[in-house]
Amino acid sequence: MSIDHSARARMALKVDMVIIGAGQAGLSSAYHLRRLGLEPDKDFVVLDGSSGPGGAWQFRWPSLTLAATNRVHDLPGLKLKEVVDVDTGGRVPASVAVPTYFEAYEKTFALLVHRPVHVSVVCDRGDRLRVETDTGLFSARGVINATGTWETPYTPDYPGRDLFRGRQLHTKDYHGAEEFAGKHVIIVGAGISALQLLDEISSVTSTTWVSRREPQFRDAPFTPEAGREAVALVEERVRQGLPPASVVSVTGLPVTPAIEAMRDRGVLNWLPMFAKITERGVRWQDGTEIDADVILWCTGFRSSLDHLAKLHLREASGGIVMAGRLATQVAKDPRIHLVGYGPSASTIGANRAAAAAARELTSFLRVGEKSSP
Numbered sequence: 001m002s003i004d005h006s007a008r009a010r011m012a013l014k015v016d017m018v019i020i021g022a023g024q025a026g027l028s029s030a031y032h033l034r035r036l037g038l039e040p041d042k043d044f045v046v047l048d049g050s051s052g053p054g055g056a057w058q059f060r061w062p063s064l065t066l067a068a069t070n071r072v073h074d075l076p077g078l079k080l081k082e083v084v085d086v087d088t089g090g091r092v093p094a095s096v097a098v099p100t101y102f103e104a105y106e107k108t109f110a111l112l113v114h115r116p117v118h119v120s121v122v123c124d125r126g127d128r129l130r131v132e133t134d135t136g137l138f139s140a141r142g143v144i145n146a147t148g149t150w151e152t153p154y155t156p157d158y159p160g161r162d163l164f165r166g167r168q169l170h171t172k173d174y175h176g177a178e179e180f181a182g183k184h185v186i187i188v189g190a191g192i193s194a195l196q197l198l199d200e201i202s203s204v205t206s207t208t209w210v211s212r213r214e215p216q217f218r219d220a221p222f223t224p225e226a227g228r229e230a231v232a233l234v235e236e237r238v239r240q241g242l243p244p245a246s247v248v249s250v251t252g253l254p255v256t257p258a259i260e261a262m263r264d265r266g267v268l269n270w271l272p273m274f275a276k277i278t279e280r281g282v283r284w285q286d287g288t289e290i291d292a293d294v295i296l297w298c299t300g301f302r303s304s305l306d307h308l309a310k311l312h313l314r315e316a317s318g319g320i321v322m323a324g325r326l327a328t329q330v331a332k333d334p335r336i337h338l339v340g341y342g343p344s345a346s347t348i349g350a351n352r353a354a355a356a357a358a359r360e361l362t363s364f365l366r367v368g369e370k371s372s373p
Helices: 005-010 024-035 055-059 094-108 192-201 224-239 247-251 257-265 306-311 347-365
Strands: 013-020 044-047 119-125 128-133 136-145 167-170 185-188 207-211 270-272 281-283 289-291 294-297 336-338
Touching: 013 024, 013 128, 013 347, 024 044, 024 094, 024 347, 055 094, 119 306, 136 347, 185 192, 192 207, 192 257, 336 347
Parallel strands: 013 044, 013 136, 136 336, 167 294, 185 207, 185 294, 207 270
Antiparallel strands: 119 128, 128 136, 281 289
């Protein structure tokens, strides 16, 4: 089925499934649907809001290399090293290497991603779901949502935020440390991104590092068993309908050579969270103040699910009760699977969850299984 944009403007095109998002989770989901015998642009469509391949990776700051990431796990069926020279790729920006890999993956398995397509809302239409986009309408029996978190940066609302005369920005807005030279930067957050940016910025200017929770460093090796235990804790939360916690909040921060070097440089001087933002900086409860030119909020992201709001999937807690073998199926509406939500938020977790979601949704919808392509 070739998608006719003029026809799409007049009527909703009917498919069995719509995959929303073409990052790691979306491409892996599409791959597994193909393995089950479903055909792109006939049985399912893949819609992506970005103008090119790469998911959120294409927007990461240039200094983030493959070597500095939490590891980009291979997509199923095609290894990263078959596309990117990982020896030199370790020094190449992830924003270049990963899109190159994803583009090759889409072509290798003929996944036919439609982009840029912005999904505005998904509505319940009885036995079908109506997917409204800026390029037309789709009518689907099921949806695999793989929109990730990049489009929903989270910044806490602290007293005095509107008074600050300096610059405030989020991790998503960061491009490089050089622009902060000569300025005092307050870095807020205790995750891996916060530490990476603290490392870079502290090399060119003065910094203050704060967070709401005290950072927990993990000196012991991060074993597969520890990883499974951490994922299990996050999975338990989403099965209860609680908002997912980050895996790092459970595992702690790995002590890497970069962390050791930061300790040696004396920049890992953590302070508890300030109580108020002032015109010139921040103030703690005891009256201590620090002047600053920049506040960089490395405070994470939330799941990008606003387009699913009309389905009323959330509980009063703010979370969504998840079911299925790997907690990808929405308990309130089994036609909806969330891949990349909660325990499947990591790249390796997205691969496993996508396989489970593809099988479970195909089975639930009773889509006829055919031979693998």
